[in-house]
Amino acid sequence: MIRKTTIPAALLFFAIAVLLSYCQQPENKRETEQEEDTVSVNASDSLDAATGLVIDDALPLVIGNCTACHSAKLITQNRASREGWKNMIVWMQETQKLWDLGENEDQILDYLAEHYAPEAEGRRKNLENIEWYDLK
Numbered sequence: 001m002i003r004k005t006t007i008p009a010a011l012l013f014f015a016i017a018v019l020l021s022y023c024q025q026p027e028n029k030r031e032t033e034q035e036e037d038t039v040s041v042n043a044s045d046s047l048d049a050a051t052g053l054v055i056d057d058a059l060p061l062v063i064g065n066c067t068a069c070h071s072a073k074l075i076t077q078n079r080a081s082r083e084g085w086k087n088m089i090v091w092m093q094e095t096q097k098l099w100d101l102g103e104n105e106d107q108i109l110d111y112l113a114e115h116y117a118p119e120a121e122g123r124r125k126n127l128e129n130i131e132w133y134d135l136k
Contacts, residue, residue: 052076058111079116082113
């Protein structure tokens, strides 16, 4: 038979064990975990820990106007030219009730075109020198 006080005591014991194991980690391991919050894309680009977006002077504008309605993942998973980003903004304004970005639009487009431009290569190279065979 389990007493009602046994479960809270077990949870308290577990919490203390987790806390002690964290405190016993080497100092450098904790520093490494903290550094993982800011991940580098390139040597000069670092990412905002909360959104995953590249840190830049225009980042507050992007957060205020883009992530107010959708996740930053919609930005990071897409690549487009400045014109492509402009088309997406127009589509959001026409169909998703995105407000007029006004004078901020140019800064937002510059940010998106600089940090989330199309990559030189596609997702993978085309297959070459394939030896096709008939399924039997």
